[in-house]
Amino acid sequence: MPFRMIALDLDGTILDPEGRIRPRTIAALDFARARGLEVTLVTGRHHSVTRPYYEELGLSGPAICCNGTYVYDFLAGRVLSGEPFDHGDARRLVASCRQHGVDMLVYLDDVMLYEVLTPHLQKLGAWIDGLSTRPKPELRQVASVEVVLDAAPNVWKFVVTHSDAGRLAAWYAAAEAMPAYSAEYSWHDRIDVMPAGRSKGSRLLSWAEGRGIAPSEIVAFGDNFNDLGMLTSVGLGIAMGNAPDGVKAKVGEVIGGNDTDAIAERIESLLA
Template identity: 40%
Template sequence: MTPRVIALDLDGTLLTPAKTLLPASLNALARAKEAGFLPVIVTGRHHVAIHPFYQALALDTPAICCNGTYSYDYHAKKVIESDPLPVDQALQLIELLNEHNVHALMYVDEAMVYEQPTGHVLRTRDWSLRLPVAQRPTFTQVDSLAQTATEVNAIWKFALTDENSDKLNAFALHVEQTLGLECERSWHDQVDIARRGNSKGMRLAQWVASQGMTMQDVVAFGDNFNDISMLEAAGTGVAMGNAEEAVKARADVVIGDNTTDAIADYLYSHLL
Protein backbone atom coordinates (compact mmCIF):
# COMPACT_ATOMS: atom_id res chain seq x y z
CA MET A 1 0.00 0.00 0.00
CA THR A 2 1.36 3.44 -0.91
CA PRO A 3 1.54 5.73 2.15
CA ARG A 4 -0.46 8.97 2.11
CA VAL A 5 1.00 10.53 5.27
CA ILE A 6 4.68 11.33 5.84
CA ALA A 7 5.32 11.68 9.60
CA LEU A 8 8.58 13.42 10.44
CA ASP A 9 10.43 13.83 13.70
CA LEU A 10 12.60 16.96 13.79
CA ASP A 11 15.73 16.77 15.98
CA GLY A 12 18.07 14.03 14.84
CA THR A 13 15.84 13.22 11.88
CA LEU A 14 14.68 15.99 9.54
CA LEU A 15 17.05 18.50 11.15
CA THR A 16 20.82 18.40 10.84
CA PRO A 17 22.99 18.65 14.00
CA ALA A 18 23.10 22.41 13.29
CA LYS A 19 19.26 22.51 13.50
CA THR A 20 18.83 23.26 9.80
CA LEU A 21 16.73 21.70 7.04
CA LEU A 22 18.62 20.19 4.13
CA PRO A 23 17.68 21.69 0.74
CA ALA A 24 17.16 18.20 -0.67
CA SER A 25 14.65 17.41 2.11
CA LEU A 26 12.75 20.64 1.46
CA ASN A 27 12.58 19.94 -2.27
CA ALA A 28 11.50 16.33 -1.85
CA LEU A 29 8.78 17.21 0.64
CA ALA A 30 7.52 20.01 -1.62
CA ARG A 31 7.30 17.45 -4.44
CA ALA A 32 5.50 15.04 -2.12
CA LYS A 33 2.91 17.68 -1.23
CA GLU A 34 2.34 18.41 -4.91
CA ALA A 35 1.77 14.68 -5.43
CA GLY A 36 -0.91 14.64 -2.72
CA PHE A 37 1.04 13.35 0.26
CA LEU A 38 0.49 14.89 3.70
CA PRO A 39 3.72 15.70 5.59
CA VAL A 40 3.19 16.01 9.36
CA ILE A 41 5.69 17.17 11.99
CA VAL A 42 5.68 14.86 15.03
CA THR A 43 8.09 16.25 17.59
CA GLY A 44 9.09 16.44 21.22
CA ARG A 45 9.29 20.20 20.85
CA HIS A 46 6.83 22.82 22.06
CA HIS A 47 4.87 24.36 19.19
CA VAL A 48 6.57 27.72 19.84
CA ALA A 49 9.93 26.09 19.03
CA ILE A 50 9.09 24.81 15.54
CA HIS A 51 8.00 28.02 13.78
CA PRO A 52 10.96 28.23 11.36
CA PHE A 53 10.61 24.61 10.23
CA TYR A 54 6.84 24.62 9.90
CA GLN A 55 7.02 27.80 7.83
CA ALA A 56 9.91 26.61 5.66
CA LEU A 57 7.99 23.43 4.88
CA ALA A 58 4.82 25.47 4.16
CA LEU A 59 2.62 22.93 5.90
CA ASP A 60 -1.12 23.00 6.42
CA THR A 61 -1.34 19.90 8.61
CA PRO A 62 -1.39 20.11 12.43
CA ALA A 63 1.86 19.73 14.33
CA ILE A 64 1.99 16.95 16.93
CA CYS A 65 4.00 18.37 19.81
CA CYS A 66 5.61 17.40 23.12
CA ASN A 67 5.73 13.68 22.26
CA GLY A 68 2.03 13.54 21.47
CA THR A 69 0.75 15.49 24.46
CA TYR A 70 -1.17 17.71 22.05
CA SER A 71 -1.73 18.59 18.41
CA TYR A 72 -1.61 22.20 17.30
CA ASP A 73 -3.27 24.03 14.40
CA TYR A 74 -0.78 26.70 13.32
CA HIS A 75 -3.19 28.50 11.04
CA ALA A 76 -5.95 28.79 13.64
CA LYS A 77 -3.32 29.24 16.39
CA LYS A 78 -5.00 26.81 18.75
CA VAL A 79 -4.57 23.44 20.40
CA ILE A 80 -6.75 20.77 18.79
CA GLU A 81 -6.47 17.66 20.98
CA SER A 82 -4.52 17.44 24.23
CA ASP A 83 -3.87 15.54 27.46
CA PRO A 84 -1.78 17.88 29.63
CA LEU A 85 -0.39 16.95 33.02
CA PRO A 86 -2.78 17.48 35.94
CA VAL A 87 -1.42 20.15 38.29
CA ASP A 88 -1.27 17.77 41.26
CA GLN A 89 0.95 15.33 39.34
CA ALA A 90 3.14 18.18 38.12
CA LEU A 91 3.62 19.38 41.70
CA GLN A 92 4.51 15.84 42.84
CA LEU A 93 7.07 15.62 40.04
CA ILE A 94 8.57 19.00 40.92
CA GLU A 95 8.93 17.81 44.52
CA LEU A 96 10.85 14.76 43.31
CA LEU A 97 13.01 16.92 41.04
CA ASN A 98 14.01 19.03 44.04
CA GLU A 99 14.66 15.97 46.22
CA HIS A 100 16.93 14.36 43.63
CA ASN A 101 18.56 17.58 42.39
CA VAL A 102 17.45 17.07 38.79
CA HIS A 103 16.85 20.16 36.68
CA ALA A 104 13.93 20.49 34.29
CA LEU A 105 12.46 22.69 31.62
CA MET A 106 8.67 22.86 32.02
CA TYR A 107 6.63 23.26 28.81
CA VAL A 108 3.46 25.27 29.42
CA ASP A 109 0.86 27.22 27.41
CA GLU A 110 2.95 29.32 24.99
CA ALA A 111 6.34 29.10 26.70
CA MET A 112 9.08 27.02 28.29
CA VAL A 113 10.06 27.90 31.85
CA TYR A 114 12.96 26.89 34.06
CA GLU A 115 14.62 27.63 37.39
CA GLN A 116 18.24 26.76 36.54
CA PRO A 117 19.89 27.48 33.15
CA THR A 118 21.13 23.96 32.36
CA GLY A 119 23.15 23.10 29.27
CA HIS A 120 20.00 22.03 27.45
CA VAL A 121 18.31 25.33 28.23
CA LEU A 122 21.33 27.38 27.19
CA ARG A 123 21.80 25.46 23.93
CA THR A 124 18.16 25.88 22.98
CA ARG A 125 18.10 29.52 24.02
CA ASP A 126 21.25 30.28 22.01
CA TRP A 127 19.70 28.59 18.96
CA SER A 128 16.51 30.63 19.36
CA LEU A 129 18.43 33.91 19.53
CA ARG A 130 19.73 33.27 16.01
CA LEU A 131 16.16 33.24 14.66
CA PRO A 132 14.15 36.24 13.47
CA VAL A 133 12.33 37.81 16.42
CA ALA A 134 8.92 36.65 15.20
CA GLN A 135 10.09 33.01 15.19
CA ARG A 136 11.77 32.94 18.59
CA PRO A 137 10.27 30.68 21.25
CA THR A 138 9.66 32.09 24.71
CA PHE A 139 12.07 30.96 27.44
CA THR A 140 11.41 32.35 30.90
CA GLN A 141 13.40 31.86 34.08
CA VAL A 142 11.11 31.64 37.11
CA ASP A 143 11.74 31.54 40.84
CA SER A 144 9.52 28.51 41.32
CA LEU A 145 8.30 25.86 38.91
CA ALA A 146 5.76 24.81 41.52
CA GLN A 147 4.25 28.28 41.73
CA THR A 148 4.20 28.60 37.94
CA ALA A 149 2.48 25.21 37.62
CA THR A 150 -0.47 26.56 39.60
CA GLU A 151 -0.77 29.69 37.44
CA VAL A 152 -0.74 28.35 33.86
CA ASN A 153 -3.57 26.83 31.85
CA ALA A 154 -1.74 23.71 30.64
CA ILE A 155 1.45 21.83 31.52
CA TRP A 156 2.51 19.92 28.43
CA LYS A 157 5.63 18.11 29.61
CA PHE A 158 8.89 18.32 31.53
CA ALA A 159 12.26 17.97 29.81
CA LEU A 160 14.89 16.68 32.25
CA THR A 161 18.60 16.93 31.61
CA ASP A 162 21.64 15.63 33.45
CA GLU A 163 25.15 14.78 32.31
CA ASN A 164 24.97 11.64 34.44
CA SER A 165 22.98 9.29 32.22
CA ASP A 166 22.67 6.59 34.89
CA LYS A 167 21.25 9.11 37.36
CA LEU A 168 18.77 10.36 34.78
CA ASN A 169 17.62 6.86 33.85
CA ALA A 170 17.23 5.87 37.50
CA PHE A 171 15.21 8.99 38.20
CA ALA A 172 12.94 8.36 35.21
CA LEU A 173 12.29 4.80 36.42
CA HIS A 174 11.49 6.13 39.90
CA VAL A 175 9.01 8.61 38.43
CA GLU A 176 7.32 5.90 36.36
CA GLN A 177 6.99 3.66 39.40
CA THR A 178 5.85 6.28 41.91
CA LEU A 179 3.82 8.72 39.81
CA GLY A 180 2.79 6.58 36.84
CA LEU A 181 3.93 9.14 34.30
CA GLU A 182 5.27 8.58 30.77
CA CYS A 183 9.07 8.86 30.61
CA GLU A 184 10.83 8.75 27.23
CA ARG A 185 14.40 9.47 26.25
CA SER A 186 14.47 12.12 23.52
CA TRP A 187 18.18 12.97 23.40
CA HIS A 188 21.42 11.56 24.77
CA ASP A 189 21.14 13.70 27.92
CA GLN A 190 17.38 14.31 28.04
CA VAL A 191 14.33 12.45 29.34
CA ASP A 192 10.85 13.82 28.70
CA ILE A 193 8.03 13.29 31.18
CA ALA A 194 4.37 13.60 30.23
CA ARG A 195 0.99 12.23 31.20
CA ARG A 196 0.65 8.46 30.95
CA GLY A 197 -0.68 7.36 27.57
CA ASN A 198 0.72 10.27 25.59
CA SER A 199 3.04 9.27 22.78
CA LYS A 200 3.85 10.28 19.24
CA GLY A 201 2.26 7.10 17.93
CA MET A 202 -0.98 7.61 19.84
CA ARG A 203 -1.53 11.23 18.80
CA LEU A 204 -0.51 10.56 15.21
CA ALA A 205 -2.95 7.65 15.00
CA GLN A 206 -5.70 9.89 16.39
CA TRP A 207 -5.14 12.51 13.70
CA VAL A 208 -4.77 9.93 10.93
CA ALA A 209 -8.10 8.35 11.93
CA SER A 210 -9.75 11.79 11.89
CA GLN A 211 -8.71 12.03 8.24
CA GLY A 212 -10.36 8.72 7.38
CA MET A 213 -7.11 6.77 7.16
CA THR A 214 -5.25 4.16 9.20
CA MET A 215 -1.65 3.94 10.33
CA GLN A 216 -1.00 1.63 7.38
CA ASP A 217 -1.24 4.82 5.30
CA VAL A 218 1.75 6.33 7.15
CA VAL A 219 5.49 6.28 6.58
CA ALA A 220 7.23 7.64 9.69
CA PHE A 221 10.82 8.85 10.12
CA GLY A 222 12.55 9.04 13.51
CA ASP A 223 15.77 8.55 15.41
CA ASN A 224 15.19 8.34 19.16
CA PHE A 225 13.33 6.37 21.78
CA ASN A 226 10.39 8.77 21.80
CA ASP A 227 9.91 7.92 18.10
CA ILE A 228 9.48 4.17 18.62
CA SER A 229 5.73 4.38 19.20
CA MET A 230 5.14 5.89 15.76
CA LEU A 231 7.82 3.84 13.99
CA GLU A 232 6.12 0.65 15.17
CA ALA A 233 2.57 1.84 14.52
CA ALA A 234 3.21 3.19 11.01
CA GLY A 235 2.78 1.11 7.88
CA THR A 236 6.49 1.76 7.35
CA GLY A 237 8.78 2.92 10.15
CA VAL A 238 12.06 4.43 8.95
CA ALA A 239 14.95 4.89 11.39
CA MET A 240 17.82 7.25 10.70
CA GLY A 241 21.36 5.92 10.46
CA ASN A 242 22.31 8.03 13.49
CA ALA A 243 19.62 6.38 15.63
CA GLU A 244 20.42 4.17 18.61
CA GLU A 245 20.65 0.49 17.69
CA ALA A 246 17.64 -0.26 19.91
CA VAL A 247 15.59 2.22 17.86
CA LYS A 248 16.79 0.82 14.54
CA ALA A 249 15.73 -2.64 15.69
CA ARG A 250 12.11 -1.42 16.06
CA ALA A 251 11.93 0.09 12.56
CA ASP A 252 11.15 -1.54 9.21
CA VAL A 253 13.87 0.31 7.33
CA VAL A 254 17.15 2.03 8.26
CA ILE A 255 18.48 4.81 6.04
CA GLY A 256 21.44 7.23 6.17
CA ASP A 257 22.02 9.71 8.96
CA ASN A 258 20.61 13.21 9.35
CA THR A 259 23.62 14.89 7.74
CA THR A 260 22.86 13.24 4.40
CA ASP A 261 20.06 13.41 1.83
CA ALA A 262 18.75 10.05 3.03
CA ILE A 263 15.17 11.23 3.65
CA ALA A 264 14.95 12.85 0.22
CA ASP A 265 16.44 9.77 -1.41
CA TYR A 266 13.90 7.52 0.33
CA LEU A 267 10.97 9.74 -0.71
CA TYR A 268 12.09 9.81 -4.34
CA SER A 269 12.76 6.11 -4.57
CA HIS A 270 9.74 4.79 -2.63
CA LEU A 271 7.00 7.44 -2.92
CA LEU A 272 7.75 9.73 -5.85
Protein backbone atom coordinates (compact mmCIF):
# COMPACT_ATOMS: atom_id res chain seq x y z
CA MET A 1 0.00 0.00 0.00
CA PRO A 2 1.89 3.12 -1.21
CA PHE A 3 -0.41 5.66 0.47
CA ARG A 4 -0.48 6.90 4.04
CA MET A 5 -3.08 9.68 3.84
CA ILE A 6 -6.44 10.20 2.16
CA ALA A 7 -7.36 13.86 1.63
CA LEU A 8 -11.01 14.61 0.92
CA ASP A 9 -12.96 17.62 -0.23
CA LEU A 10 -16.51 17.85 1.10
CA ASP A 11 -19.01 19.57 -1.22
CA GLY A 12 -19.39 17.82 -4.54
CA THR A 13 -16.99 15.07 -3.44
CA ILE A 14 -17.81 12.99 -0.35
CA LEU A 15 -21.11 14.83 0.03
CA ASP A 16 -23.80 13.64 -2.38
CA PRO A 17 -26.16 16.09 -4.12
CA GLU A 18 -28.36 16.11 -0.99
CA GLY A 19 -25.38 16.98 1.24
CA ARG A 20 -25.04 13.52 2.79
CA ILE A 21 -22.10 11.15 3.16
CA ARG A 22 -22.96 7.81 1.61
CA PRO A 23 -22.83 4.87 4.07
CA ARG A 24 -20.41 2.91 1.90
CA THR A 25 -18.03 5.89 1.89
CA ILE A 26 -18.07 5.97 5.70
CA ALA A 27 -17.37 2.24 5.83
CA ALA A 28 -14.49 2.51 3.33
CA LEU A 29 -12.89 5.36 5.29
CA ASP A 30 -13.27 3.41 8.54
CA PHE A 31 -11.48 0.50 6.88
CA ALA A 32 -8.73 2.79 5.61
CA ARG A 33 -8.13 4.19 9.10
CA ALA A 34 -8.08 0.66 10.50
CA ARG A 35 -5.32 -0.08 7.98
CA GLY A 36 -3.31 2.85 9.35
CA LEU A 37 -4.11 5.60 6.82
CA GLU A 38 -4.80 9.13 8.03
CA VAL A 39 -8.04 10.66 6.75
CA THR A 40 -7.97 14.45 6.42
CA LEU A 41 -10.81 16.75 5.36
CA VAL A 42 -9.56 19.54 3.09
CA THR A 43 -12.42 21.92 2.50
CA GLY A 44 -13.36 25.43 1.55
CA ARG A 45 -15.79 25.45 4.45
CA HIS A 46 -15.43 27.27 7.73
CA HIS A 47 -14.61 24.84 10.54
CA SER A 48 -18.02 25.37 12.14
CA VAL A 49 -19.81 23.96 9.09
CA THR A 50 -17.20 21.22 8.70
CA ARG A 51 -17.72 19.90 12.23
CA PRO A 52 -20.93 17.87 11.62
CA TYR A 53 -19.27 15.79 8.91
CA TYR A 54 -16.02 15.50 10.87
CA GLU A 55 -18.01 14.05 13.76
CA GLU A 56 -20.08 11.79 11.52
CA LEU A 57 -16.87 10.27 10.16
CA GLY A 58 -15.48 9.83 13.66
CA LEU A 59 -12.22 11.62 12.85
CA SER A 60 -9.69 12.69 15.45
CA GLY A 61 -7.03 14.63 13.54
CA PRO A 62 -7.30 18.27 12.47
CA ALA A 63 -9.06 19.47 9.31
CA ILE A 64 -7.80 21.91 6.72
CA CYS A 65 -10.41 24.65 6.34
CA CYS A 66 -11.14 27.75 4.25
CA ASN A 67 -9.18 26.41 1.27
CA GLY A 68 -5.96 25.99 3.21
CA THR A 69 -6.03 29.26 5.11
CA TYR A 70 -5.83 27.38 8.41
CA VAL A 71 -5.66 23.99 10.12
CA TYR A 72 -8.29 23.51 12.81
CA ASP A 73 -8.07 21.12 15.77
CA PHE A 74 -11.62 20.19 16.76
CA LEU A 75 -10.55 18.36 19.89
CA ALA A 76 -8.68 21.39 21.23
CA GLY A 77 -11.15 23.87 19.72
CA ARG A 78 -8.53 26.11 18.15
CA VAL A 79 -6.58 26.99 15.02
CA LEU A 80 -3.28 25.10 14.98
CA SER A 81 -1.70 27.06 12.16
CA GLY A 82 -2.83 29.62 9.65
CA GLU A 83 -2.49 33.10 8.19
CA PRO A 84 -5.54 35.39 8.16
CA PHE A 85 -5.86 38.37 5.84
CA ASP A 86 -3.82 41.47 6.46
CA HIS A 87 -6.40 44.03 7.58
CA GLY A 88 -5.48 46.47 4.83
CA ASP A 89 -5.77 43.76 2.19
CA ALA A 90 -9.17 42.75 3.55
CA ARG A 91 -10.47 46.30 3.27
CA ARG A 92 -9.11 46.68 -0.26
CA LEU A 93 -10.88 43.48 -1.25
CA VAL A 94 -14.17 44.79 0.10
CA ALA A 95 -13.64 48.04 -1.82
CA SER A 96 -13.10 46.03 -5.01
CA CYS A 97 -16.35 44.14 -4.43
CA ARG A 98 -18.18 47.45 -3.95
CA GLN A 99 -16.72 48.78 -7.18
CA HIS A 100 -17.95 45.78 -9.18
CA GLY A 101 -21.30 45.43 -7.39
CA VAL A 102 -20.77 41.85 -6.19
CA ASP A 103 -21.72 40.32 -2.85
CA MET A 104 -19.56 38.87 -0.07
CA LEU A 105 -19.60 36.20 2.61
CA VAL A 106 -16.86 36.80 5.20
CA TYR A 107 -15.38 34.04 7.40
CA LEU A 108 -14.14 35.21 10.80
CA ASP A 109 -12.93 33.11 13.74
CA ASP A 110 -16.33 31.90 14.94
CA VAL A 111 -18.91 33.44 12.62
CA MET A 112 -19.76 33.84 8.93
CA LEU A 113 -21.10 37.27 7.95
CA TYR A 114 -23.06 38.47 4.95
CA GLU A 115 -25.02 41.52 3.82
CA VAL A 116 -27.23 40.10 1.03
CA LEU A 117 -29.24 36.92 1.60
CA THR A 118 -28.69 34.76 -1.48
CA PRO A 119 -30.40 31.43 -2.31
CA HIS A 120 -27.18 29.66 -1.30
CA LEU A 121 -27.22 31.36 2.10
CA GLN A 122 -30.91 30.59 2.56
CA LYS A 123 -30.14 26.92 2.00
CA LEU A 124 -27.13 27.08 4.33
CA GLY A 125 -29.21 28.75 7.04
CA ALA A 126 -31.91 26.07 6.79
CA TRP A 127 -29.26 23.36 7.07
CA ILE A 128 -27.79 25.03 10.18
CA ASP A 129 -31.24 25.31 11.77
CA GLY A 130 -31.73 21.57 11.35
CA LEU A 131 -28.43 20.56 12.95
CA SER A 132 -28.26 18.79 16.28
CA THR A 133 -24.50 19.41 16.47
CA ARG A 134 -23.32 21.75 19.21
CA PRO A 135 -22.10 24.41 19.00
CA LYS A 136 -24.14 25.32 15.94
CA PRO A 137 -22.44 27.37 13.24
CA GLU A 138 -23.28 31.08 13.33
CA LEU A 139 -24.37 32.73 10.09
CA ARG A 140 -25.16 36.41 10.69
CA GLN A 141 -26.46 39.21 8.51
CA VAL A 142 -24.80 42.61 8.98
CA ALA A 143 -25.52 46.03 7.56
CA SER A 144 -21.90 46.82 6.72
CA VAL A 145 -18.87 44.60 6.30
CA GLU A 146 -16.65 47.66 6.63
CA VAL A 147 -17.97 48.38 10.13
CA VAL A 148 -17.14 44.82 11.17
CA LEU A 149 -13.62 45.11 9.75
CA ASP A 150 -13.08 48.28 11.80
CA ALA A 151 -12.95 46.00 14.85
CA ALA A 152 -9.94 44.25 13.23
CA PRO A 153 -11.06 40.62 13.57
CA ASN A 154 -9.23 37.72 11.96
CA VAL A 155 -10.60 37.28 8.43
CA TRP A 156 -9.83 33.85 7.04
CA LYS A 157 -11.69 33.82 3.74
CA PHE A 158 -14.07 35.75 1.53
CA VAL A 159 -16.63 34.19 -0.77
CA VAL A 160 -17.45 36.61 -3.58
CA THR A 161 -20.72 35.85 -5.33
CA HIS A 162 -23.38 37.22 -7.67
CA SER A 163 -26.18 35.80 -9.79
CA ASP A 164 -24.88 37.70 -12.83
CA ALA A 165 -22.08 35.49 -14.17
CA GLY A 166 -20.66 38.28 -16.31
CA ARG A 167 -20.40 40.68 -13.39
CA LEU A 168 -18.73 38.02 -11.27
CA ALA A 169 -16.29 37.17 -14.06
CA ALA A 170 -15.39 40.84 -14.41
CA TRP A 171 -14.57 41.01 -10.70
CA TYR A 172 -12.51 37.81 -11.01
CA ALA A 173 -10.51 39.24 -13.90
CA ALA A 174 -9.68 42.28 -11.79
CA ALA A 175 -8.84 40.15 -8.75
CA GLU A 176 -6.33 38.08 -10.70
CA ALA A 177 -4.23 41.22 -11.06
CA MET A 178 -4.20 41.83 -7.30
CA PRO A 179 -1.04 40.16 -5.90
CA ALA A 180 -2.32 40.06 -2.32
CA TYR A 181 -5.03 37.48 -3.08
CA SER A 182 -5.57 33.93 -4.28
CA ALA A 183 -8.96 33.57 -5.96
CA GLU A 184 -10.50 30.28 -7.12
CA TYR A 185 -13.94 29.36 -8.38
CA SER A 186 -15.61 26.94 -5.95
CA TRP A 187 -18.98 26.95 -7.75
CA HIS A 188 -20.34 28.53 -10.91
CA ASP A 189 -21.54 31.58 -8.94
CA ARG A 190 -19.03 31.65 -6.08
CA ILE A 191 -15.35 32.55 -5.90
CA ASP A 192 -13.26 31.76 -2.84
CA VAL A 193 -10.66 34.39 -1.96
CA MET A 194 -7.74 33.73 0.37
CA PRO A 195 -4.49 35.54 1.21
CA ALA A 196 -1.91 35.09 -1.54
CA GLY A 197 -0.20 31.71 -1.52
CA ARG A 198 -2.91 29.94 0.43
CA SER A 199 -4.55 26.94 -1.21
CA LYS A 200 -5.72 23.47 -0.33
CA GLY A 201 -2.65 22.04 -1.97
CA SER A 202 -0.04 24.18 -0.21
CA ARG A 203 -1.58 23.68 3.23
CA LEU A 204 -2.07 19.93 2.72
CA LEU A 205 1.55 19.40 1.72
CA SER A 206 2.80 21.52 4.62
CA TRP A 207 0.62 19.65 7.11
CA ALA A 208 1.60 16.25 5.71
CA GLU A 209 5.30 17.13 5.79
CA GLY A 210 4.99 17.86 9.50
CA ARG A 211 3.51 14.38 9.88
CA GLY A 212 6.40 12.82 7.98
CA ILE A 213 4.19 12.06 4.98
CA ALA A 214 5.52 12.73 1.48
CA PRO A 215 3.30 14.10 -1.33
CA SER A 216 3.67 10.77 -3.14
CA GLU A 217 2.04 9.05 -0.15
CA ILE A 218 -1.22 11.05 -0.41
CA VAL A 219 -4.32 10.23 -2.44
CA ALA A 220 -6.77 13.13 -2.79
CA PHE A 221 -10.34 13.41 -4.04
CA GLY A 222 -11.96 16.65 -5.24
CA ASP A 223 -14.40 18.13 -7.71
CA ASN A 224 -13.72 21.79 -8.41
CA PHE A 225 -11.12 24.37 -9.35
CA ASN A 226 -10.27 25.10 -5.72
CA ASP A 227 -9.24 21.44 -5.42
CA LEU A 228 -6.73 21.49 -8.26
CA GLY A 229 -3.87 22.63 -6.03
CA MET A 230 -4.06 19.41 -4.04
CA LEU A 231 -5.16 17.10 -6.87
CA THR A 232 -2.12 18.00 -8.95
CA SER A 233 0.47 17.97 -6.17
CA VAL A 234 -0.08 14.57 -4.53
CA GLY A 235 0.75 11.01 -5.47
CA LEU A 236 -2.73 10.33 -6.82
CA GLY A 237 -5.24 13.09 -7.49
CA ILE A 238 -8.74 11.89 -8.37
CA ALA A 239 -11.52 14.07 -9.76
CA MET A 240 -15.19 13.30 -9.41
CA GLY A 241 -17.27 12.64 -12.51
CA ASN A 242 -19.38 15.69 -11.68
CA ALA A 243 -16.30 17.97 -11.81
CA PRO A 244 -16.09 20.64 -14.54
CA ASP A 245 -14.28 19.55 -17.70
CA GLY A 246 -11.50 22.05 -16.94
CA VAL A 247 -10.77 20.18 -13.71
CA LYS A 248 -11.01 16.70 -15.15
CA ALA A 249 -8.58 17.63 -17.93
CA LYS A 250 -5.83 18.42 -15.43
CA VAL A 251 -5.88 15.33 -13.20
CA GLY A 252 -4.68 11.82 -13.74
CA GLU A 253 -7.87 9.98 -12.90
CA VAL A 254 -11.62 10.61 -13.02
CA ILE A 255 -14.16 8.40 -11.26
CA GLY A 256 -17.95 8.39 -10.98
CA GLY A 257 -20.02 11.25 -9.70
CA ASN A 258 -20.82 12.15 -6.09
CA ASP A 259 -24.23 10.53 -6.52
CA THR A 260 -22.55 7.10 -6.71
CA ASP A 261 -20.33 4.95 -4.49
CA ALA A 262 -17.31 5.77 -6.69
CA ILE A 263 -15.14 7.07 -3.82
CA ALA A 264 -15.78 4.01 -1.69
CA GLU A 265 -15.09 1.71 -4.62
CA ARG A 266 -11.79 3.45 -5.38
CA ILE A 267 -10.66 3.36 -1.74
CA GLU A 268 -11.57 -0.31 -1.54
CA SER A 269 -9.53 -1.02 -4.65
CA LEU A 270 -6.53 0.85 -3.22
CA LEU A 271 -6.72 -1.22 -0.04
CA ALA A 272 -7.24 -4.56 -1.77
